[in-house]
Amino acid sequence: MSQVRYYTEEGLKKLRDELHQLKTVDRPNISKQIAEARDKGDLSENAEYDAAKEAQGLLEMKIAKMEETLSNARIIDESQLSTDKVLILSKVKVKNLSMNNREMMYTLVAENEANLREGKISVDSPIGKGLLGKSKGEVVDIDVPSGIMKFEILEIAR
Numbered sequence: 001m002s003q004v005r006y007y008t009e010e011g012l013k014k015l016r017d018e019l020h021q022l023k024t025v026d027r028p029n030i031s032k033q034i035a036e037a038r039d040k041g042d043l044s045e046n047a048e049y050d051a052a053k054e055a056q057g058l059l060e061m062k063i064a065k066m067e068e069t070l071s072n073a074r075i076i077d078e079s080q081l082s083t084d085k086v087l088i089l090s091k092v093k094v095k096n097l098s099m100n101n102r103e104m105m106y107t108l109v110a111e112n113e114a115n116l117r118e119g120k121i122s123v124d125s126p127i128g129k130g131l132l133g134k135s136k137g138e139v140v141d142i143d144v145p146s147g148i149m150k151f152e153i154l155e156i157a158r
Contacts, residue, residue, distance in 0.1 A: 005069065006076045006088050011113040015073070019066045022059065030056045069112075083156045086131045088123050093155035094131070097139065103154065108132070127151075 037049035107120045114122040130142030
């Protein structure tokens with residue numbers, strides 16, 4: 001059973017574009033490689049053919065997974081989201097109380113839209129999970145691989 005995932009319009013378009021690329025460019029390329037390898041003779045000792053067939057299997061698996069993801073994808077209407085609590089697409093300003101009181105701004109996004117350089121963290125990451133549902137002013141202890149981190153939520157915006 002698949003889980004519903006929420007995306008921005010931009011993130012969903014990116015997923016659809018990637019799937020289109022896999023189906024219209026990558027799939028025909030692999031079929032061409034298989035045909036070329038098949039033309040080289042005995043398939044029982046043809047490493048090129050085996051490699052191309054394996055690549056085809058991996059590609060088809062990736063396409064199937066992406067189609068499943070898209071079938072369970074929902075677009076989020078940001079205008080309907082509250083700023084009382086941290087939700088997906090919230091911009092959260094936090095103070096790291098565990099390390100030098102440094103302030104950081106994160107936007108909580110779907111897993112495939114996460115990009116730490118842009119300040120976008122996944123709602124499925126330890127920090128994302130720890131912030132979800134919390135309110136401004138709360139101090140949150142979050143269990144991360146390096147130990148427990150303590151954050152104070154300073155601001156929630158859209």
